[in-house]
Amino acid sequence: MDFLYLIVVDPFVQMADMPDFLLQVLWEGFVAGVLYALIALGFVLIFKASGVFNFAQGIMVVFAGLTLVGLHEKGVPAYLALILTIGVMGILALAVERFVMRPLVNQPDIILLMSTIGLTYFLVGFGEFVFGGEPKQMITEELGLPTGSTAFEIGDGGLLILQHIDIAAAVIALIMVGALAVFFNKTRIGRALRAVADDHQAALSVGISLNQIWAIVWFAAGIVALTTGIMWGARSDVSFALEIIAFKALPVLILGGFTSIPGAIVGGLIIGVGEKIGEIYWGPLVGGGIESWLAYMIALIFLLFRPQGLFGERIIERV
């Protein structure tokens, strides 16, 4: 009976007792969710256009962040470093299309996945060779991003602390999602991209250049990676440990669907808020540390009801 109370009643009593803390948990979950969503977005873009699960998305986040900070360390002004980094991500997209994707057209999906694993190792080695293995501090202030925090008093001595960089992350993520939505739905290239996603051969038959589309989509994923690198780097540091965090996006993808941009956003937020609430209020019952697997549990529960994910395309295969 006591155990039931601890599971069913006590967490809600805690929430009611400390509303400021509940708000803080929700806010932290929201921010984490936004960042997960940004990472997931990179995966979705590439999967949508080419059917490739881009294992290298995590290292692209690190590589973009390192390039930005590394260039600045070499004396390049922050905004110029940002533009140059965008250029580097463009070159990377062209190189991936030319040397990785193009030779592997029509190969099984697993081969393409393996090629992105190879790309990961290449980028790890290349990044360490050029910029060294030491973590670097993000040039937050130099980029004009806000630092510091604002605290709001809530109730009787309660405190809600909002980091300015977290607010900026949320705003930038929203702008990015909006821009991508417009790009996909309203532009010629966006429509071509969706056509490629639907059917490669049909797209080719109406004159859409597969190579061009792939280069564009890898470039877009590179921009998303750069944004994620800046935001996550500002929260901690830019280091090769960030690469692993990218896999936090996996449950987001399972939940939101591999092909849906709104799915990545909603999935990210559900996972971000869900894992924080679970860890803080239910985690202590089992000794804590449930965050790392809770996200997968949430995703699996959703999968039981919607195997294609929240917004994924339903696959109907007739035999």
Add this chain to the structure above:
Amino acid sequence: MRLTCLIAGTVMAGTLVGGALPAFAEELHVPLFSYRTGPYAGSGIPIANGMHDYLTMLNERDGGINGVKLRITECETGYDTQKGVECYEQVKGDGALVISPYSTGITLQVIPKASVDKIPVLSMAYGLSAAAEGNTFPWVFNPPDTYWDGASAIVTDIARREGGAENLKGKKIGYIFLDAGYGREAIPLLEQMSSDMGFELMQYAVPGKEMQNQSSQWLNIRRDKPDYMIMWGWGAMSPTAVKEATKIRYPMDKFYGVWWSGGNDDAAAGGEAAKGYRTLNFHGVGADYPFVADIQKYVVDAGKSQVDPAKFADNLYNRGVYNSMLIAEGIRRAQELSGKTVIDATDMRAGLENLDITEERLKEMGMEGFALPMKLSCTDHSGHHKVYVVEWDGKDWQKSGDWFSPDVDMVKPLLEKAAADYAESNAPWPERTEPCATN
């Protein structure tokens, strides 16, 4: 035809080189396990530079140790236990005098191998705390202090600030740690102290994969409101924790890190708000020592170092130097005891066991004020030496208070028991047969 010529040429060249150089020439092979890559490189790079540069300085300035050059090799482990064991296997047949794993995980793996292969393991202030018991672990050394010494020292300092150990009763002390062999090592001691002194120990594990995603742990800390926090962080975990602590406005002067969480970059990540963050230390900070000037002259200025000039002589760099100083002094002592200049690993073990670094010797080495004298013995492979606290002033570490001893009276019997338990659970653990060499 071309391929045949290439193979023949390679074989001939190999034969010539192999014939010209004996397997172990007049040299002393010191392998350094390092990690300049991967998620822990932020901590690994300064350590590796410090270790490498001090030994290189001895080669350049003194021609090695007692006229014998040091052969310094590095093996990249990436802080990965499996790679570390591969490194061990790689160097053990190459005349390695001593193994410096630089990872508690790797240390735990090589401890059982060391006594079989007869290669001493120097896990300087890390690794298995119980290995301080020389009678059980004759081939393992963990000077100047074990993790249990470190944990007891932090609690001792907290007790001092609270006006006595009796005032810790009812207090809450949080322990945030890397969820790996390293971070878990101090838990038994802290639990024992918690039960003895009556403070509540609250544990916050940070999985290796979540090092840069600690907001949940720090939300829990904010809710639990521990009076003090202790951190066993490494790699990307430490700077992230410092940043998160500032985010929840935790009082930084009540936040202690073990000596490994005291990198300059670790504290700098928190910016101005990290002022007051403190860690343990057992060697000097900064560049104001004669030996540092020698490293600068013979190694850095000569282009033989990989150190970033801005990070030369920072805290973890000096830690690496201290590690290499212990190796060098172990070699010197082994040479004295054996009467040979070219020693082997067995001699090295005796050298480490009889290490006696006096005030005079420190002065000779240009390390006066950098380190305290230290002495090991057959039974005590750690020494449980004094430590002190350094405090981050926003730009650099500053000494805060005097050197003080860990709670040796409490730690020692626990170590003896832990060593006995280790031997029992790894039965048949070999009885010590190595003599206590002295001259």
